[in-house]
Amino acid sequence: MLADLLQFTFLRHTFLTGLLVGIIAPLLGTFLVVRRLSLLADALSHVTLAGISFGLLLEKTMLVSFLNPLYSGMTFSVIGAILIEKLRHVYKGYQEIGIPIILSGGVGLSVIFIALANGFNNDLFNYLFGSVSAVSQQDFWTIIIMASFIIAVIRIFYKELLTLSFDEEHATVSGIHSKRIHFLFIVLTALVIAVSIRIVGVLLVSALMTLPVASAMRISHSFKQTIVLSIVFAEIAVIVGLISGYYLSIPPGGTIVVVAILILLLSISVKRFSYILSKEG
Amino acid sequence: MQDSVIRLENIGFAYGERQVLKNVHLDIKRGMFMGLVGPNGGGKTTLIKIILGLLKPDNGSIFLLNEPMNEFKDWNRIGFVSQKANTFNKGFPATVYEVVSMGLTAKIGYFKFFKKHHKEKVLEAIRLVDMEKYTYRNIGNLSGGQQQRVFIARALVSEPELLILDEPTVGIDYKNVDRFYELLHELNVKNNLTLLLVTHDTGVMTKYATHVACLNQTLHFHGDSAAYTALTTEQLSKIYGHPVQAIVHNHD
Ligand SMILES: Nc1ncnc2c1ncn2[C@@H]1O[C@H](COP(=O)(O)OP(=O)(O)O)[C@@H](O)[C@H]1O
Ligand SMILES: [Mg+2]
Numbered sequence: 001m002l003a004d005l006l007q008f009t010f011l012r013h014t015f016l017t018g019l020l021v022g023i024i025a026p027l028l029g030t031f032l033v034v035r036r037l038s039l040l041a042d043a044l045s046h047v048t049l050a051g052i053s054f055g056l057l058l059e060k061t062m063l064v065s066f067l068n069p070l071y072s073g074m075t076f077s078v079i080g081a082i083l084i085e086k087l088r089h090v091y092k093g094y095q096e097i098g099i100p101i102i103l104s105g106g107v108g109l110s111v112i113f114i115a116l117a118n119g120f121n122n123d124l125f126n127y128l129f130g131s132v133s134a135v136s137q138q139d140f141w142t143i144i145i146m147a148s149f150i151i152a153v154i155r156i157f158y159k160e161l162l163t164l165s166f167d168e169e170h171a172t173v174s175g176i177h178s179k180r181i182h183f184l185f186i187v188l189t190a191l192v193i194a195v196s197i198r199i200v201g202v203l204l205v206s207a208l209m210t211l212p213v214a215s216a217m218r219i220s221h222s223f224k225q226t227i228v229l230s231i232v233f234a235e236i237a238v239i240v241g242l243i244s245g246y247y248l249s250i251p252p253g254g255t256i257v258v259v260a261i262l263i264l265l266l267s268i269s270v271k272r273f274s275y276i277l278s279k280e281g
Numbered sequence: 282m283q284d285s286v287i288r289l290e291n292i293g294f295a296y297g298e299r300q301v302l303k304n305v306h307l308d309i310k311r312g313m314f315m316g317l318v319g320p321n322g323g324g325k326t327t328l329i330k331i332i333l334g335l336l337k338p339d340n341g342s343i344f345l346l347n348e349p350m351n352e353f354k355d356w357n358r359i360g361f362v363s364q365k366a367n368t369f370n371k372g373f374p375a376t377v378y379e380v381v382s383m384g385l386t387a388k389i390g391y392f393k394f395f396k397k398h399h400k401e402k403v404l405e406a407i408r409l410v411d412m413e414k415y416t417y418r419n420i421g422n423l424s425g426g427q428q429q430r431v432f433i434a435r436a437l438v439s440e441p442e443l444l445i446l447d448e449p450t451v452g453i454d455y456k457n458v459d460r461f462y463e464l465l466h467e468l469n470v471k472n473n474l475t476l477l478l479v480t481h482d483t484g485v486m487t488k489y490a491t492h493v494a495c496l497n498q499t500l501h502f503h504g505d506s507a508a509y510t511a512l513t514t515e516q517l518s519k520i521y522g523h524p525v526q527a528i529v530h531n532h533d
Binding site for chain 2: 034036156157159160162163165166167169170171172173174175176216217220221222223224225226
């Protein structure tokens with residue numbers, strides 16, 4: 001792939017997109033995991049699928065591509081995030097009830113859109129499991145802009161997001177607008193998912209947001225260290241996964257997640273091993 | 282006249298049908314160390330939540346630092362250590378330093394970054410509670426008493442004028458409780474920090490608190506510590522009512 005990388009622009013786009021996804025997915029994922037909201041990623045990825053199917057349906061039936069599936073995916077994802085929040089307020093005391101509702105709603109809509117379009121074969125397969133095939137020039141720029149935006153917002157609101165994640169009551173009492181910050185967080189999550197789907201696919205995007213974080217948490221003491229390590233782990237998974245996926249003709253979603261799981265197993269056993277050593281020492 | 286840090290006038294509150302607070306009047310002046318005691322379920326936590334704006338009273342008015350509650354914006358002038366403080370997620374990957382830093386988040390404000398002089402403040406707060414040896418340790422790996430000190434540092438780092446603590450000694454082992462009160466006493470005397478402390482251990486508390494208030498739906502006693510210790514057991518059991526007996530019925 002490395003030789004091909006230099007030769008084909010489209011591969012370079014895919015590769016760079018993968019690297020960006022390897023930053024933003026675990027970056028947001030760290031907050032998701034510590035807030036025990038990992039399943040939110042699953043719900044939103046399925047809503048994103050509905051958005052993508054909708055975009056593909058329009059493309060196929062109207063023969064227009066004014067609604068790029070990436071955009072419709074993002075739109076659905078953000079709407080899904082807003083609905084989950086609304087449901088949280090409707091069912092006070094059942095904080096997570098919005099997640100299965102939105103998840104099944106997303107799958108239901110996807111099935112309908114796919115059926116209406118009589119199936120999308122390859123395109124849909126790519127969105128489900130990820131793809132190393134062409135990331136278009138336009139998608140590439142959208143993803144760069146979205147990723148920069150996401151990283152900038154996290155940088156600006158880092159202290160508020162961390163304070164809220166650790167102790168919501170304390171955050172509120174100290175004068176932070178917890179609800180608004182939480183809302184911002186959920187919308188960012190929706191955007192990260194929509195952007196990441198291009199590479200890892202709907203079914204595995206939550207894995208890239210949680211597995212590297214789970215590995216990093218085993219080893220690190222601080223929150224910052226957890227973020228940095230989880231990005232390192234995600235990048236390893238993305239690079240190894242993309243290259244092996246390309247050569248083995250396997251969708252990269254699969255190879256990336258398998259590498260991420262290997263890293264997780266390694267981090268668990270390293271911690272065990274150092275624990276045994278310290279006991280003997 | 283000394284200025285009031287907290288003034289409550291005729292506060293009433295009910296959870297649905299269940300009346301929890303009635304006609305509560307309380308005036309806490311600057312420099313007081315007020316111990317708030319009372320039976321379990323007497324409404325102490327509810328009252329604290331009302332003072333902090335987490336719950337809205339059904340009637341009555343609240344003044345914080347001489348401002349009416351609905352105009353009060355300077356929440357960083359008030360520090361709070363919750364009853365639930367040590368029910369946090371023990372697996373949370375944060376160091377003592379990071380947790381104490383969170384106490385500055387609101388004070389620094391939106392769109393502004395944590396700077397070097399903030400770092401100094403955080404380290405100072407950690408020293409103040411005697412935790413500097415643990416600065417870069419993971420919070421989840423500390424003992425209950427140490428965690429509680431960290432939460433006090435988090436509340437103190439923004440240099441509040443008033444510190445509110447809701448049963449902070451729950452989960453601290455017995456030996457450390459005295460040391461903990463020493464720390465509060467020092468802050469009260471040296472830094473002129475006003476304290477409102479909800480507690481069960483009335484014995485130790487009266488040694489350090491300057492004033493005591495007894496809450497059981499309404500305030501049954503409100504005065505200085507000496508007057509409180511002078512109360513007869515008969516008067517006390519009247520204030521505490523049935524919950525005292527509930528303990529007697531426990532089979533040991
Ligand atoms: N969220 C709530 N909903 C309904 N009742 C509550 C709630 N919180 C507390 N209560 C009730 O209000 C009463 C006062 O509780 P609380 O303020 O926690 O007392 P304390 O802190 O003095 O033990 C108790 O009887 C309790 O059962
Ligand atoms: Mg209480």
